[in-house]
Amino acid sequence: MQTPKYDQISAQYADLLRWGLENSWTHFAITVHILLEIAADLKDLRVCDLGCGEGHLARSLAQHGAIVTGVDLSTKMLALAKARSAEISNLDYVNDDAQSLKKLGKASFDLVISNLAFMDIPDLNQTYQAVQRILKPGGRFIFSILHPCFEAPFQIPESQVETDTEGNFVACRVIRYTEEGYWNSGGDGIRGAVGAYHRKISTYINGLLDNGFRLQQLHEPTLPPGNYKTPDKQWLSKVPKTLIVDSYKP
Numbered sequence: 001m002q003t004p005k006y007d008q009i010s011a012q013y014a015d016l017l018r019w020g021l022e023n024s025w026t027h028f029a030i031t032v033h034i035l036l037e038i039a040a041d042l043k044d045l046r047v048c049d050l051g052c053g054e055g056h057l058a059r060s061l062a063q064h065g066a067i068v069t070g071v072d073l074s075t076k077m078l079a080l081a082k083a084r085s086a087e088i089s090n091l092d093y094v095n096d097d098a099q100s101l102k103k104l105g106k107a108s109f110d111l112v113i114s115n116l117a118f119m120d121i122p123d124l125n126q127t128y129q130a131v132q133r134i135l136k137p138g139g140r141f142i143f144s145i146l147h148p149c150f151e152a153p154f155q156i157p158e159s160q161v162e163t164d165t166e167g168n169f170v171a172c173r174v175i176r177y178t179e180e181g182y183w184n185s186g187g188d189g190i191r192g193a194v195g196a197y198h199r200k201i202s203t204y205i206n207g208l209l210d211n212g213f214r215l216q217q218l219h220e221p222t223l224p225p226g227n228y229k230t231p232d233k234q235w236l237s238k239v240p241k242t243l244i245v246d247s248y249k250p
């Protein structure tokens with residue numbers, strides 16, 4: 001049984017997320033924007049938000065007319081989600097493991113969507129299988145992850161970002177991309193607290209195809225080109241931090 005690590009950092013993650021969503025230039029905000037754009041017409045669709053955390057995406061989906069079930073392993077994250085969703089009738093939450101989804105019925109969803117959760121889940125193959133089971137034929141499976149090519153592990157203690165003498169972004173380092181598995185960057189951020197599972201992009205995509213999904217599109221959210229003043233924004237205008245996979249069950 002996987003430990004619900006976000007129980008320990010639910011408030012810290014929720015604070016980071018709030019900051020991210022309030023600042024339209026962050027990878028949190030631009031990724032969610034594209035996820036909702038791709039999901040498009042949600043009216044009356046049965047939607048599962050996998051690894052829903054404090055439920056911001058589930059709430060947006062419900063506000064767009066979907067009938068939403070948010071699923072998370074962490075009861076602390078779900079407690080935040082429930083407290084923030086009290087007024088919304090077409091939204092409920094289930095405490096379950098994405099690797100089995102035992103509490104969800106076969107072929108019960110039109111769309112399974114997941115934002116930035118798969119790096120926290122040890123067994124990708126089991127997760128793909130569980131999603132296959134709960135999706136209706138023709139149903140869509142859309143997920144975002146930290147971009148496996150540019151957010152590869154072991155970049156710390158060396159800074160991941162290289163800047164020039166004026167502090168402008170020059171490059172981001174990617175080290176040991178080929179080494180799949182669990183890693184922890186250290187530090188006092190989220191990934192220092194819970195670590196992450198790194199997988200190559202081929203592992204994500206080939207696993208999806210091997211489990212019977214068809215790939216529709218990939219998206220790599222970045223900021224539009226511009227004269228950005230801070231290295232964070234310069235970085236995100238040149239290199240995507242997230243990858244969105246849009247697929248379906250035939």
Ligand SMILES: C[S@@+](CC[C@H](N)C(=O)[O-])C[C@H]1O[C@@H](n2cnc3c(N)ncnc32)[C@H](O)[C@@H]1O
Pocket residue numbers: 002004005006007017050051052053054055057071072073074077096097098099114115116117120121122
């Ligand atoms: C980085 S957070 C993302 C939360 C949310 N999707 C968002 O957009 O803020 C990852 C979430 O995945 C959840 N999670 C990790 N492993 C899980 C599993 N096996 N099954 C369900 N949820 C899981 C964590 O509890 C956490 O809430």
